[in-house]
Amino acid sequence: MFGVRPLLRTATPQLFGAKWYDLQRLLSSRPASTWTQDTEELSGKDNRRLSGRIHVLGVGNVGTFVAHSLKSRPSPPPITLMLHNSLMFSNWLSRKKCLAINMNGLDDIKTDFDVNVFHNAKWRSVDNNEEIECLIVTVKAPMTPMALEGVRHRLTPDSTVLFLQNGMGVIDxxxxxxxxxxxxxxxxxxxxxxxxxxxxxxxxxVSHNGVGTTIIGPVLPQHSGSKDTEPDWAPSTKYLLRTLTLTPPLVAVAEPPTSLLMHQLEKLAMNSIINPLTVLMDCHNGELLYNFSVTRLMRLLLYEISEVICSLPELQGIPGIESRFSPERLRGMATQLMHKTAKNTSSMLQDVRGRKATEIEYLNGYIVRRGEELGIKCVVNYTIKHLVLAKQIESRQKEWNAIPVDVRSDLERGEP
Incomplete structure (x- = not known):
């Protein structure tokens, strides 16, 4: 299956603009190209050639899979793994400097990665001051601002950062x-x-238990001026898009900004239902299907999520939004996903069990914040958010052996 070239969605100039159409043609123009050929073709107007190096920040499940997939290309680009502490580096050395993906009981091992290590508030490597042209961020959403702070001096207006993570609102x-x-x-x-x-x-x-897809696309800059003015995509953006969409294991698809936003919102809706409810019930995904009270709660959550999404100003004027994000359709999608992943433990439940910060603020919390902007009170999502936060604190208190009561902090946040 991985030998099949990933498909690129067709986008017409009438729908998404001439420059996006030109970008799509560029991405698929030379599927057999090497990364060195791509850097030559996609270099900027000032004849400054791209290095072609891709940095991966966050080497968890997704980061490992992406870096391993890039190394699987016939002509792999240079890749730098950014390890966030010295313990990770020690584990890297003990693993003999390799990444492994297990499929069907067999390990596929890749080597020849460069590494940066975050130690004593600095990234340590021979290329510590090297400019980062392409950065793929796969750390959890709550950790993203702090993680990017450490490499801010290496990112320029010519760099491209890909956020490949759950939740929404992190870019803001x-x-x-x-x-x-x-x-x-x-x-x-x-x-x-x-x-x-x-x-x-x-x-x-990492185990690869099911083949899926990877949907990626550029974000329109907030300072681009009129919506009718199409941006000129940066050479680093074009290079990263082409590299990822032509990396077979990723099964990557390039989408224009508006279409990508709708895919994000669909996944946000699914994660805002399944993840927090598995935390509260402490169960596998599929167990949510057979609890009548949970299905009632799920329905109330979906009504709020649907109302907020359908009211978002950035989606107004797009045909079919009400149908695509109707409570009935979202419920059908959630039910199908719970059946498909019935034996899985959600990432949020894994985080709570591991006493780690969850992405709840970027899931149900995002729905609550956008609802407030639109004058929509999302009481159920607000309640679910705080129940998960309480569960998260409870798991930590078992280790700290303390009872948290901080009335002042709640009042400062304006919460009851």
Whole structure:
């Protein structure tokens, strides 16, 4: 299956603009090209050639899979893995500097990666001051601003950052805390993946349990001016798009910004239902299907999620939004996904069990925040969000042996 070239969605100039159509043609123009040929073709107008190096920040399930997939290309680009502490580096050395993906009981091992290590508040490597042209961020959403802060000095307005993670709203937070000056921001891409990935017992070793797709696309810059003005995609953006869409194991598809946003919102809706409910019930995904009270709660959540999404100003005027994000359709999608992943443990439940921060603020929390902007009170999503946060704190308190009561902090946030 991985020998089949990934498909690129067709987008006409009438729907998405002439420059997007030209970009699609560029991505598929030379499927057999090497990364060195791509850097030559896609270099900027100033004849400054791209290095072709891709940095991966976050080497969990998704980061490992992406880096391993890139190394599977006939002509793999240079790849740098960014390890967030010295313990990860020690594990990297003990794993003999390799990544492994297990499929059907067999390990496929890839080597020849470069690494950066975050130690004593600095990234340590021989190329520590090297400019990062293409950065793929796969860390959890709550950790993203802090992770990017450490490499901000290596990102320029010519760089491209791909956010490949769950949840929405992280780019707004990054703009506010890491890149407050629009003229100094790198170019952004976002992506979602549906591959079935699970961590094995040791680090840098991931099981690939189900083939999915990876949908990626560029984000329109907020300072681009009129919506009728199409941006010129940066050479690093074009290079990263072409490299990923022509990497067979990723089964990657390039989508224009509006279409990609709708895919993001669909996944947001699914994650906002399944993830928090599995945390509260402490169960596998499929067990949610057979609890009548849970299905009633799921229906109430979906009504709020549907109302918020259908009211978003960025989706107004797009045909079929009400049908695509209707509670009935979303419920059918959630039911089908729970059947498909019945034996899986959601990533949020894994985080709570591992006493890690969850992505709840970027799932149900995002729905609550956007609802407030639109004058929609999302009481059920608000309740679910705080129940998950309470569960998260409870799991930590078992270790700390303390009872948290911080009335002042709640009042400062304006919460009851």
């Amino acid at each position: 937070e990054v703009n506010e805390t890491v890149f407050p000056d629009p003229s100094q921001r790198p170019h952004y891409m976002v992506g979602i993946t549906s591959h079935g990935l699970a961590q094995r017992e040791d680090t840098f070793h």
